[in-house]
Amino acid sequence: MKRTLLAAIVAFAAAAASAQTILDMDTVRHKPQPVVINPKTKEKAPCATVELAEGKFGKAVKFSFIEGARGGFCTAWKRAGAEWDEADGISFWVKGDGSDSWGGIELIDHQDYALRYAYCFPIDSTEWKKITVPWHELIPEHPKAARIDPKTGYKPSGFANVWFGKWWYWRDYPAHSFTIDQIQLEKTIPMVELETGGIPGVSRFLAKLKARKPVTIVTMGDSLSDKRHWANRQTLWSEMLAKSLEKKYGSKVTLVNPAIGGTHLTANLVLMPRWLKHTPEPDLITVWFGYNDWSGGMRGDAFTDRLRLAVEHIRTKTSAGSDVLLMTTCPAKDRWHTMDELADAVRTVAREKKTGLADVAAEFHKVQGDDADLALKLKYWAWDKTHLGPKGHQLTRDVVLKAIEGGK
Secondary structure (H helix, E strand, C coil), rough: CHHHHHHHHHHHHHHHHHHHEEEECCCCEEEEEEEEEEEECCCCEEEEEEEEECCCCCCEEEEEEECCCEEEEEECCCCCCCCHHCCCEEEEEEECCCCEEEEEEEEEEECCCCCCEEEEEEEECCEEEEEEEHHHHEEEEECCCCCCCCCCEECHHEEEEEEECCHHHHHCCCCEEEEEEEEEEECCCCCCCCCCCCCCHHHHHHHHHHHHHHHEEEEEEEECCCCCHHCCCCHHHHHHHHHHHHHHHCCCEEEEECCCCCCCHHHHHHHHHHHHCCCCCEHHHHHHCCCHHHCCCCCCCCHHHHHHHHHHHHHHHHCCCCCCEECCCCCCCCCCCCHHHHHHHHHHHHHHCCCCCEEEEHHHHHCHHHHHHHHHHHHEEECCCCCCCCHHHHHHHHHHHHHHHHHC
């Protein structure tokens, strides 16, 4: 009995030593910010109610977000110290409402709101669950934000804002609630290998096709891949690809399309848990971004780093079970060569990380005379000269198919 008690005391002391409380959530410190609830009248309302509730340890704070709380956050100030740089990450306890919705937490710099980092967590359990977040899983949302790394990147000691809520890119804002308790620094978090090269390219995916096995493809992307976008409602390159693969190989192809128009690469990394919950280890994941990233200020070197992060994050989250196919940034009529450095970044990372590569940009530029005006006449783009036209969808399908059949 004494040994059991002693062991429990030692275990509790060890856990306490490895974690330091950031916010105990015994009092309400978060303030709900207003959001527009009527676009016509511009009427605003608080994005949520914030109140004390029974916690995992004493009291906790319950956040109840209203429907349509787009970009709505409950904000609190908590200045980080040097001890944050000595930790491996953070943890918190969450009790959800049992829904299929998700919660979002943001850590933001003490001076520059562009230095913000996001994490998406489940709220489908009505029991208390501990969420542990290593620094590398907090995704930088803005091009200006470097990866969190106390030695070589952004130092966690720079944080001063702990927010709960969702930015505009989530696209999903139902009424939902969750209760948070005991936000802590975690001194030590057992780390899995961030990535493994696995089998280079997409050869595992191709082998399954040749064996006539069922396969699943996830298409991460922006409006060039988003089925909801007006340019893609009749024809979409990924659907054309699935049909071509089924016809040629006889495999059943399941297409999972989480693409969101108007988004950057990193926003889609934040939201990966939403589709991973139901598709934890797809056979192939395509990654196609760049236009919006460029518009947001992303340039070659930074995009290279973001792509490295993407490949590492995807491989970690799928236990290296998914082949990854990177696709070069698609030229637009008015950005015919403007974004070449982003396409070069994709080629660099595909080579470094041994992923598959679908060089859409190179294929676009093969048009006779490298002529953007001719490409427009051939309907590479729709009327807006940016989104894909019929020829653009077909060309993209063909390039991806060729990359798959190359197996590397």
